[in-house]
Amino acid sequence: MTGGFFFLQLVGTIFLESQPKTMAHRSGFSICFLPCADDVMCGVEWALQALSQLQFRPTEKVQFGPYLTWAFGLRWGTCWYCINRLRIPSRHFSLVSILLALSLLREMARENPTENALCLLRTRLCDPNFAFKALSHSDDSNYSKLKFLVSSSITEACNNSILLLGPRGSGKIAVLELVLSDLLQEFPDMISVIRLSGLLHSSDNCAFKEIARQLCVEHQLVFSRMASFDDNSQFMIAMLRECGLAHKTIIFVLDEFDLFALGKQRLLYSLLDAMQSVTSQAVVIGVSSRLDADMLLDKRVRSRFSHRKLLFLPPAYEDIQRLLEHILLLPTDSSFPPDYVIAFNAKLQTILADERFREIINTYLNLDSTVKHLLRYLFRAVSDMDLESGMLSLENFKTALSNIQRHPKLECIKDCSVLELYILVCMKRLEVKEQNSYNFNAVMKEYKSIHDSVKTADYFARNVCLRAFEHLLQRELIGFADNRGQNQSIEFSPVKLLISSHELHQGMKSYGSCPAILQQLMDRQK
Structure with a gap:
């Protein structure tokens, strides 16, 4: 025993x-x-x-x-x-x-490498700082420019002001956080960061009180909630002077900078005016999605602003390729089985080099080219990964694209009856024949010509077709060509299609019981 x-x-x-x-x-x-x-x-x-x-x-x-x-x-x-x-x-x-x-x-009991890989990829995609590291190695990147401006202000003990401008989701805050985290590691005792948001602190009184509170927390001082506007303003100026004498830089991050430009702009004026002194040492970084944010400043504020701006533009396809490899490739020096890592990375490289994958990415970038929404799209694609094979496939990215793209017109076509599909195809044929103005009677003539030429069993009475025509008007798949049509009889009012040929063709493909003759007619018109 x-x-x-x-x-x-x-x-x-x-x-x-x-x-x-x-x-x-x-x-x-x-x-x-x-x-x-x-x-x-x-x-x-x-x-x-x-x-x-x-x-x-x-x-x-x-x-x-x-x-x-x-x-x-x-x-x-x-x-x-x-x-x-x-x-x-x-x-x-x-x-x-x-x-x-x-x-x-x-x-x-051995851990499943597939689930671990899925967890790792999701963690990366939920961390914007990790994603933007792939775009920060170039000397021409906004990361390098911003870090140089702020670090030179710290080492040379000078004042500076910068604006980060770009559309929402372009990575302004992510790049700024990367820079600040690196600078806090390089100069741990020489930096204090004060963060304000225009959504919360656009009021001058509220903004000065928040600045005083964060300065007191940073330097272990007692904060007074009962301090007046002037007291908080004088406290900020005194702290700028004391930190300058101690060779310590205060970095002010003003998110939604354009909202601070509303009203009398006393915060911006007091802050930029205090930075004109030799004894102060501060950097003001404004973040805004408005490209004309500097033009909103008053003349007295604009004269004290350094007019340095960094534009965050949509990344080029080469940067997108580097970003995809940075996020989706598994690390070789990890606890994953080496054979699984080699197979996973090889499969991913094959997908990235595929021309169909490039078309999928270009299609998505045409919808939204910001990095933030690209990460959301990749998260959807990664979440659809097959856990049995443990590999990403091209179908994962196709499915994610179709789930993100909303096509309300296609959804309406799926709910149409066969007669309504006939009416839509007849209207499309009239447009191909360059008959720009047509009404219900012209559509019925085209419908009858299709029935006579093909001899289909799908032929309905005129009153039934009129009800289907009115239903299409209610669903806004077709509409009146002008405003006068609403006052006339529906049978004689000029109408037009409100969906494109591509949408109609794709909707009929996804329609389960679509007659074959309609598919053939649409294929001839392509």
């Missing part, structure tokens, strides 16, 4: 040594010498209880758990994991079976 127990200890030790360190740490146990272990079943129970801490996903029904719980006094969860997975009959439940169970459970 003692030999069997120590053999069980050996199996458990091999199990732990074969697992990654993170897994062993999370499981919270290590199999070592156990005092008072006279019976092998004590060791079995202890080891299986430790294994039960690892999260398996059992699919079979429990068959022998109750008997083993009664016979050996083991916990229900212990038997549930072991017996249910291996389906060991109770009559064969011996020490050999237990050791076999431990051995096989060791293999099943």
